[in-house]
Amino acid sequence: MIEGVIEIEIMEKNEISILGAGLIGSLLSIYLKKRGCDVSVYEKRADNRKVGYKEEGRSINMALSDRGWKALEKIGMTEKVAALTIPMYGRRIHDEHGNTSFLPYGKDKQAIYSISRGKFNQLLVEEAENKGVKIFFDHKCESVDLRTNEISFTVPETGTEKIHSKVIIGSDGAYSSLRMAMQKQVRFNFRQEYISHGYKELSIPATAEGEFAMDPNALHIWPRGMFMLIALPNPDKSFTCTLFLPFEGAKVCFDKINDKRDVEGIFKNYFDDAYQLMPNLGEEFFTNPTSALINVECYPWVLKQAMLIGDASHAMVPFYGQGMNCGFEDCFILDSLIEKLGTNAWELVFAKFQKMRKPDTDAISKLAMENFVEMRDATADPKFLLRKKIEAKLHSLFPNEWIPLYTMVTFSDMPYSEAYTQGKLQEAIMDKVMANPLITQNWDKLDYEDIVNQMDAAKAV
Ligand SMILES: Cc1cc2nc3c(=O)[nH]c(=O)nc-3n(C[C@H](O)[C@H](O)[C@H](O)COP(=O)(O)OP(=O)(O)OC[C@H]3O[C@@H](n4cnc5c(N)ncnc54)[C@H](O)[C@@H]3O)c2cc1C
Numbered sequence: 363m364i365e366g367v368i369e370i371e372i373m374e375k376n377e378i379s380i381l382g383a384g385l386i387g388s389l390l391s392i393y394l395k396k397r398g399c400d401v402s403v404y405e406k407r408a409d410n411r412k413v414g415y416k417e418e419g420r421s422i423n424m425a426l427s428d429r430g431w432k433a434l435e436k437i438g439m440t441e442k443v444a445a446l447t448i449p450m451y452g453r454r455i456h457d458e459h460g461n462t463s464f465l466p467y468g469k470d471k472q473a474i475y476s477i478s479r480g481k482f483n484q485l486l487v488e489e490a491e492n493k494g495v496k497i498f499f500d501h502k503c504e505s506v507d508l509r510t511n512e513i514s515f516t517v518p519e520t521g522t523e524k525i526h527s528k529v530i531i532g533s534d535g536a537y538s539s540l541r542m543a544m545q546k547q548v549r550f551n552f553r554q555e556y557i558s559h560g561y562k563e564l565s566i567p568a569t570a571e572g573e574f575a576m577d578p579n580a581l582h583i584w585p586r587g588m589f590m591l592i593a594l595p596n597p598d599k600s601f602t603c604t605l606f607l608p609f610e611g612a613k614v615c616f617d618k619i620n621d622k623r624d625v626e627g628i629f630k631n632y633f634d635d636a637y638q639l640m641p642n643l644g645e646e647f648f649t650n651p652t653s654a655l656i657n658v659e660c661y662p663w664v665l666k667q668a669m670l671i672g673d674a675s676h677a678m679v680p681f682y683g684q685g686m687n688c689g690f691e692d693c694f695i696l697d698s699l700i701e702k703l704g705t706n707a708w709e710l711v712f713a714k715f716q717k718m719r720k721p722d723t724d725a726i727s728k729l730a731m732e733n734f735v736e737m738r739d740a741t742a743d744p745k746f747l748l749r750k751k752i753e754a755k756l757h758s759l760f761p762n763e764w765i766p767l768y769t770m771v772t773f774s775d776m777p778y779s780e781a782y783t784q785g786k787l788q789e790a791i792m793d794k795v796m797a798n799p800l801i802t803q804n805w806d807k808l809d810y811e812d813i814v815n816q817m818d819a820a821k822a823v
Pocket residue numbers: 381382383384385386387404405406407420421423424425426501502503504533534535536537538539561604671672673674680682683684685686687688689
């Protein structure tokens with residue numbers, strides 16, 4: 363043994379090692395433990411229950427929707443998680459003059475739920491430990507030898523540790539170490555793309571009276587063409603805001619903001635109503651990091667008894683609010699396969715999982731990219747709002763025949779790939795409807811049955 367290297371041999375009994383105790387890794391560990399597996403999770407960060415939550419520039423609240431809830435329900439966590447959430451029933455769109463309009467996400471009571479990433483992660487880690495999962499913090503995976511299933515970690519106290527594990531699951535995010543090991547194998551497809559925009563966290567505190575400064579039951583958006591600001595509510599009555607700007611090359615971009623005066627100038631000009639509620643803007647802008655947004659596609663996700671899941675296999679841009687929900691659905695689907703095939707057939711379970719899941723994660727990744735344009739641009743367009751109104755009416759008249767794309771993605775568990783195909787057919791029909799020059803005046807008198815019949819005909823082709 364080399365000096366400073368501790369080698370811990372994990373025996374057959376301890377069969378599953380999960381890399382990464384983020385949202386997906388900790389949820390998955392609970393699922394696997396419930397199936398009777400011996401599960402160890404290795405996380406590079408320190409235990410944030412002891413050292414507090416450090417964000418490293420990633421969004422600190424998330425929108426949880428139906429697919430995520432379904433995965434939580436299966437392991438009995440609905441109530442515990444619900445206690446941390448705030449429902450958002452629609453988008454509240456802020457124009458440049460401070461006027462707002464409300465665009466419901468779905469029918470009455472349909473909502474997506476704002477939740478703090480840090481608190482959510484802590485709750486899942488806590489639950490996993492209570493169920494008997496072993497979690498090793500401060501264990502950064504440096505490499506995985508896929509021929510021998512040997513994993514090497516850097517550990518602050520001991521230097522390097524090595525383990526062997528029968529099954530390895532990489533839920534270590536967009537820059538996955540397991541994926542890097544797989545990339546060294548032959549015929550591994552990999553594509554990553556950084557988009558032109560980055561993001562920065564900002565905040566709107568509670569008012570002096572300790573109240574929310576804006577409507578708490580909405581996701582607030584300030585769409586401004588090539589850039590936008592959004593805000594999600596927190597239980598302490600503050601809002602977490604995310605500013606999305608191009609990195610460079612535009613009139614308003616991160617590269618051109620050099621001091622507090624620049625920031626304040628932009629906010630006064632484009633987001634004045636938000637600016638009035640942001641006393642710490644100048645300071646936060648220069649303290650909080652500017653982070654990049656990446657889309658990652660790869661295949662296969664599996665090499666024998668090693669597999670990627672969550673962002674490690676399909677990191678997507680955040681504009682459909684589905685990355686975590688999709689990763690939770692991954693866990694749900696994997697568990698359904700284990701339920702059928704048992705815990706002694708990992709290669710078969712993993713092979714079936716990737717084959718089944720890949721078309722769906724490709725579909726939601728594409729939709730997430732397309733929704734960026736909708737959020738920052740189209741939501742400011744009255745024609746877009748009218749289009750949504752017509753689609754909502756179609757859905758209320760023909761609830762099974764016409765389901766808006768957002769509803770299929772967010773409020774159902776229809777496979778993402780089916781939602782994508784159906785959404786594209788509806789989009790083509792709506793393009794024709796919206797091309798009518800009198801649509802603004804006549805939208806209520808349209809022949810809605812005929813529109814739905816067009817959809818039925820398109821589906822039949
Ligand atoms: C700005 C923004 C907003 C978003 N909003 C939403 C939203 O509203 N709704 C939604 O559903 N999704 C949203 N997402 C996506 C969501 O954050 C991700 O899809 C989700 O966090 C993926 O979880 P994960 O566990 O796969 O990866 P991660 O959350 O990245 O977790 C990976 C874990 O692995 C650990 N790790 C990394 N490398 C190693 C290593 N070498 N060794 C050991 N441990 C390691 C990390 O420390 C981390 O704990 C958003 C993303 C961004 C960037």
